[in-house]
Amino acid sequence: MPEIEIVLCEPLYEGNIGFTARVMKNFGFYNLTLINPPPIGDEAIARSSHARDILENARHVSSLDEVIKESNILIATTGEVSKTVSNSMRMPYYAPSELRDIIENLNGRVSILFGRENWGLSNEEVAKCDIICTIPASHIYPIINISHAVGIIVYELANIKRGTYELASRTEMDALYDHFNIFLDAIDHQEYKRENTLIMLRRIFGRNALTIREVSTFHGLLRRAENQIRGITKDKE
């Protein structure tokens, strides 16, 4: 992955800058550049929460050209609304989920631009960008708050895989079904129903992959039931 920089272009509200810093850190991004930001005060700091470091280390510049000078690829994020067939400057555009594929093999610095809260990026700014990215949104109300837009982009770019949990293997599942078979003996399940019951159990557990822990819990439940039944039977003898 190239070095990625989030650039807020003349943001109006410090609160949005704080939230942007926070959501960047949530997904492991640290380079924030602010073009002509408002004064950074208590609200930005409060909203940045544990990402105050990103806020304090943010690069402040006074023009987009300063960003361009040190960047290899510029990506403009634009709203759905500005898209018309006639506006070729903002075409073709990519969805956030496509962005990762486009940039992951690039070297150098990729700067992702987010426009002002009230009117986004100007045509001049967009014209200077290499790639256009649009977050697909509802046509009823497509204007996404800037920090939420950043959040979705960094979420997609981070593409952090969810942690894995150990699913039970085929052998472990078969052992569980075998145990159920023994359990059916213990509860004196009617023999003519047995095959269908075993298939049904396979269907139920098959459509919900079980973790190793869940399988072991089930063995425990069956074992306790068997022990109880055995105890009762013994008492009767």
Add this chain to the structure above:
Amino acid sequence: MPEIEIVLCEPLYEGNIGFTARVMKNFGFYNLTLINPPPIGDEAIARSSHARDILENARHVSSLDEVIKESNILIATTGEVSKTVSNSMRMPYYAPSELRDIIENLNGRVSILFGRENWGLSNEEVAKCDIICTIPASHIYPIINISHAVGIIVYELANIKRGTYELASRTEMDALYDHFNIFLDAIDHQEYKRENTLIMLRRIFGRNALTIREVSTFHGLLRRAENQIRGITKDKE
């Protein structure tokens, strides 16, 4: 898709409720339920922006059980931090991108729960849920603001496809390469370089699918160059 409801479980800050309403509307979700929310005031209204309708129509309830009564499936969203192998209650869990596949064929109402800003959902609340969903985040700072977490979930569930733009067909691209070939004649391109140059042009344009409009712009550029050259040649004669 089932009817989807976003449930904020005892949110502390009205601002987050406003932002939640806004980002829900951005992705076409309208059902918001608030369990014991703080008073909804100016800050919530300001942050909801054009989603004030969602804020005003939000259902207010005083316990999770009221949500459960009218819901078919409950999904708990939990932070990465709470995940340990020993905490089987919060396992197995799914990523937001997996959630859509799980619920899209369900009927009825699916309620997606988001916990308090300071300590999330309680174990008791998680225990009442059918499915666990976790947004994969950086281990350095995984605590995502509640409205940003909602944003990522609704973005994934909406799965709105980006608008399409008409890409040039194979025939149109071939016509463009043919035009370049004529252009090479016009500029008196050295014959021994021609094949390689044509291949290089194919490689450049091939890795960036062109829109119909872009192709037509290129034809225009080539044609103008050819006309100029022809004019100059004519002047010389």
